Amino acid sequence: MELETDSLVTETTTVSYHLSELAIALDPDSPRHAMPQLVAGDRAILDIGCGIGQTLVACAQAPGRRLVGLDIDHDCLTYGRQHFGHIEFVHGTAEQLPFREGAFDLVVSRVALPYSDIGRSLHEIARVLGSDGRVWLSLHSFAKTWAEFKRSLGRRDYKDVLFRAYVATNGSLLHCLGRQFRFPRNRRCESFQTSWGMRRSLEKAGFTDIHIRRGEHFICTARKRGGAQ
Numbered sequence: 001m002e003l004e005t006d007s008l009v010t011e012t013t014t015v016s017y018h019l020s021e022l023a024i025a026l027d028p029d030s031p032r033h034a035m036p037q038l039v040a041g042d043r044a045i046l047d048i049g050c051g052i053g054q055t056l057v058a059c060a061q062a063p064g065r066r067l068v069g070l071d072i073d074h075d076c077l078t079y080g081r082q083h084f085g086h087i088e089f090v091h092g093t094a095e096q097l098p099f100r101e102g103a104f105d106l107v108v109s110r111v112a113l114p115y116s117d118i119g120r121s122l123h124e125i126a127r128v129l130g131s132d133g134r135v136w137l138s139l140h141s142f143a144k145t146w147a148e149f150k151r152s153l154g155r156r157d158y159k160d161v162l163f164r165a166y167v168a169t170n171g172s173l174l175h176c177l178g179r180q181f182r183f184p185r186n187r188r189c190e191s192f193q194t195s196w197g198m199r200r201s202l203e204k205a206g207f208t209d210i211h212i213r214r215g216e217h218f219i220c221t222a223r224k225r226g227g228a229q
């Protein structure tokens with residue numbers, strides 16, 4: 001696929017980041033490539049934290065399929081609407097999905113839930129999935145938070161050191177108690193995830209058939225329990 005570089009919106013740093021992620025999504029040989037496997041029964045797919053729609057563009061196009069991307073970032077959504085007309089772009093947050101119950105067969109979210117309240121987001125995902133609907137998530141391990149903490153410390157960016165300490169604390173709380181809190185200064189919610197913490201949060205939200213793969217990427221897949229909401 002040819003990537004268009006001429007944009008109707010001014011290309012912000014954020015959009016540039018998502019364009020580089022689109023290039024990775026389109027390159028199966030890239031070590032950073034991690035994509036959900038779709039099946040023919042996936043007629044309606046939601047991508048939470050879709051950016052410009054890169055994951056849906058790269059792996060989900062098929063005739064008659066409903067593709068919806070949701071993000072909190074207006075610039076990305078505007079770029080996506082201008083370039084990828086086959087995707088519906090919706091503004092919203094993972095914690096409060098603006099869709100009816102059972103609207104989707106598959107929900108994917110590639111490194112976006114770490115920036116949300118995981119418990120609330122998983123309950124919302126379960127609500128908008130139909131019976132036996134599936135979820136595919138890529139997440140952040142502690143190693144990423146630790147690397148960011150050390151980088152900020154090296155730069156003497158003490159404001160960010162404090163925020164990274166919050167992310168580490170929040171991830172530990174999610175692991176130990178299944179709870180999170182927002183950073184008081186900016187009300188952001190961010191954490192790292194653990195296999196144990198994700199398994200417990202997914203079960204609590206009504207998911208079964210939970211599979212967790214750790215390696216280059218941290219991937220969780222699960223299926224909504226029949227009748228669960």
Ligand SMILES: C[S@@+](CC[C@H](N)C(=O)[O-])C[C@H]1O[C@@H](n2cnc3c(N)ncnc32)[C@H](O)[C@@H]1O
Nearest residue numbers: 021049051071072073093094110111112115116
């Ligand atoms: C690291 S980017 C990943 C983008 C894309 N999924 C990918 O894999 O390339 C995280 C995205 O999640 C979005 N995001 C952050 N917090 C969110 C929330 N609470 N609800 C929905 N989207 C969120 C950001 O605006 C950003 O586009």
